[in-house]
Amino acid sequence: MLLLDEILELTEEFALTTATVNSTFPLCRGEEVQPLIMVELAAQTAGVCNGLTRIKEQGEGTSRKGWIVGVKRADFSIEAIPMGSRLIIRSENTHKFDIIREVACVVHLEDRLIGEITLQLIQA
Numbered sequence: 001m002l003l004l005d006e007i008l009e010l011t012e013e014f015a016l017t018t019a020t021v022n023s024t025f026p027l028c029r030g031e032e033v034q035p036l037i038m039v040e041l042a043a044q045t046a047g048v049c050n051g052l053t054r055i056k057e058q059g060e061g062t063s064r065k066g067w068i069v070g071v072k073r074a075d076f077s078i079e080a081i082p083m084g085s086r087l088i089i090r091s092e093n094t095h096k097f098d099i100i101r102e103v104a105c106v107v108h109l110e111d112r113l114i115g116e117i118t119l120q121l122i123q124a
Contacts, residue, residue: 014092015049032080038115042105046091065124099123
């Protein structure tokens with residue numbers, strides 16, 4: 001499933017993306033979505049950034065295997081995300097060693113910080 005709408009900024013160290021909450025999102029309950037969805041949004045944003053790194057280092061034709069993701073920490077400051085909300089997601093590689101990454105992610109709803117997630121990734 002692809003939940004991201006747009007890539008706003010992309011480097012080898014960070015990615016900035018958007019997602020608009022809609023009824024097709026997992027964890028949808030009527031007119032809102034549970035905040036746990038931010039973990040998936042953070043993981044997809046981290047995948048955008050680290051996919052670019054793979055392409056630059058190994059070329060476009062290389063294996064497109066994904067990343068195995070562990071959640072080291074996740075803090076949410078919202079009970080539910082309203083339908084139609086436009087979220088801004090930023091992921092940044094804070095530690096990088098070979099095929100292992102630690103990624104710090106934040107999720108904003110307008111100017112409000114609603115989620116902070118730390119992920120650990122290993123390339124499959």
